[in-house]
Amino acid sequence: MDFHRFARWFRDSSPYIREHRGKVFVILMPDASLQHDRIENIVKDLALLHVLGVKQVLILETPMDERASRIEAMKKLFARGLPSSRYRNQAIPVIEETYASSTASHQNQGSESSHDQQQKHINRLAQILDEGSIALVAPTIDEAIRNRSYDTTVDDSAAAVAQALGADKLIVFHEPASLVHDANVVNSDLSTDAFQDIIEHQDLGEATAYRMRALLHACRQGVNRGHIVSYENDGALLAELFTADGSGTQISTDDYLTIRRATDTDTDAIFDLMQTDIEEDRLVPRTRDLLSSDLTTIFLAEHDNVPVGCVALYSLSQGMQEIGTLLAAPKHRDRNIGSRLLGRAETEARKRGASHVYVFTKHAVDWFTRHDYLPASLDSLPVDALATYDHGRQSTLLIKELA
Numbered sequence: 001m002d003f004h005r006f007a008r009w010f011r012d013s014s015p016y017i018r019e020h021r022g023k024v025f026v027i028l029m030p031d032a033s034l035q036h037d038r039i040e041n042i043v044k045d046l047a048l049l050h051v052l053g054v055k056q057v058l059i060l061e062t063p064m065d066e067r068a069s070r071i072e073a074m075k076k077l078f079a080r081g082l083p084s085s086r087y088r089n090q091a092i093p094v095i096e097e098t099y100a101s102s103t104a105s106h107q108n109q110g111s112e113s114s115h116d117q118q119q120k121h122i123n124r125l126a127q128i129l130d131e132g133s134i135a136l137v138a139p140t141i142d143e144a145i146r147n148r149s150y151d152t153t154v155d156d157s158a159a160a161v162a163q164a165l166g167a168d169k170l171i172v173f174h175e176p177a178s179l180v181h182d183a184n185v186v187n188s189d190l191s192t193d194a195f196q197d198i199i200e201h202q203d204l205g206e207a208t209a210y211r212m213r214a215l216l217h218a219c220r221q222g223v224n225r226g227h228i229v230s231y232e233n234d235g236a237l238l239a240e241l242f243t244a245d246g247s248g249t250q251i252s253t254d255d256y257l258t259i260r261r262a263t264d265t266d267t268d269a270i271f272d273l274m275q276t277d278i279e280e281d282r283l284v285p286r287t288r289d290l291l292s293s294d295l296t297t298i299f300l301a302e303h304d305n306v307p308v309g310c311v312a313l314y315s316l317s318q319g320m321q322e323i324g325t326l327l328a329a330p331k332h333r334d335r336n337i338g339s340r341l342l343g344r345a346e347t348e349a350r351k352r353g354a355s356h357v358y359v360f361t362k363h364a365v366d367w368f369t370r371h372d373y374l375p376a377s378l379d380s381l382p383v384d385a386l387a388t389y390d391h392g393r394q395s396t397l398l399i400k401e402l403a
């Protein structure tokens with residue numbers, strides 16, 4: 001086993017482990033996923049999430065006549081616990097809870113009595129999660145909508161439960177996990193507006209469109225993130241939750257951030273962004289002209305089309321590339337923008353064939369250390385890079401090996 005690679009991967013996943021602990025995830029499992037060959041591994045991954053402190057409500061889509069057997073099968077899989085750990089033979093607590101969905105959907109409102117009934121279910125679900133169990137829910141189908149050509153109940157139930165529990169995520173197992181492949185670009189990160197655009201303009205089929213609209217509705221009603229994850233690809237759920245690039249499609253709420261390459265029209269915006277940190281000696285001063293000639297190296301982060309951060313990636317040597325001009329606008333700090341920009345620059349460096357990235361910094365040594373950058377001596381740098389080093393500035397050199 002390559003311990004080194006394993007350790008790097010594990011370290012990189014630690015911020016996500018911390019982020020997800022204690023959060024509520026509502027996971028919609030279509031019948032096709034419950035019957036899939038990989039269901040055993042999916043349940044192992046869900047059990048792992050449980051051990052890592054994620055609170056889960058699993059919404060199962062089942063035909064009415066198979067409902068009891070599907071629930072029983074899931075319980076059996078969970079009862080095996082996690083193999084090869086101290087949790088072996090220790091069942092993951094799973095509690096079955098009914099949730100009678102009414103005609104209330106993301107398209108119309110239910111009656112008051114059905115609302116009260118649903119509130120009771122929600123309270124019970126919250127209690128199950130607080131007691132440290134996983135809730136298994138297989139919504140019963142209301143007569144009023146039983147006759148539809150596709151089963152809307154489970155979609156509305158998942159969205160309603162996620163909303164009512166204040167879930168951090170609503171995850172939908174689906175094939176394919178990325179709805180549109182546009183010129184071979186996989187939509188791994190979509191704003192709610194972009195997601196709506198796809199639902200409205202792509203031919204997804206009636207049932208999928210309905211499901212996606214329910215997911216969109218939940219995101220717009222306060223669920224922090226929606227995710228579409230493959231049930232066919234082994235480990236896709238873990239990759240989506242614990243890696244920077246993910247594996248499926250993430251739908252982000254309105255606090256959506258885009259990161260893109262800078263273009264000619266961005267010079268002034270980036271120049272302005274840099275000024276506070278230049279004045280406070282955190283960044284090296286740049287003239288507008290120099291910046292303009294360097295634009296192809298810069299990635300710009302925008303929030304609702306407003307520039308909120310940037311990072312540059314310089315390729316003086318292919319194997320070892322330099323991160324520079326990393327900043328999050330003062331009003332937008334501590335919102336993960338710096339980390340996402342850094343991740344983007346590292347992904348780009350990997351694509352360009354680099355095995356290492358390095359940075360010179362005066363005031364953010366601890367921040368980079370948290371992202372696995374290590375202090376290094378100047379001898380570690382390629383000759384070309386050393387030639388650009390400003391000795392008078394007395395910055396610290398930090399290097400990260402890319403996994």
Ligand SMILES: CC(C)(COP(=O)(O)OP(=O)(O)OC[C@H]1O[C@@H](n2cnc3c(N)ncnc32)[C@H](O)[C@@H]1OP(=O)(O)O)[C@@H](O)C(=O)NCCC(=O)NCCS
Pocket residue numbers: 277282283323324325326327328329332333334335336337338339340359360361362363364365366367
């Ligand atoms: C360094 C910088 C890019 C981080 O961006 P950010 O979007 O605020 O950072 P994130 O949201 O990803 O991370 C926030 C965490 O890092 C910590 N942090 C932020 N700046 C830090 C610093 N300079 N040193 C140590 N920790 C720092 C925050 O306290 C927060 O900690 P928490 O998660 O425990 O609450 C941003 O602070 C910045 O623009 N600094 C000025 C410019 C600069 O120094 N750039 C680096 C030179 S190349």
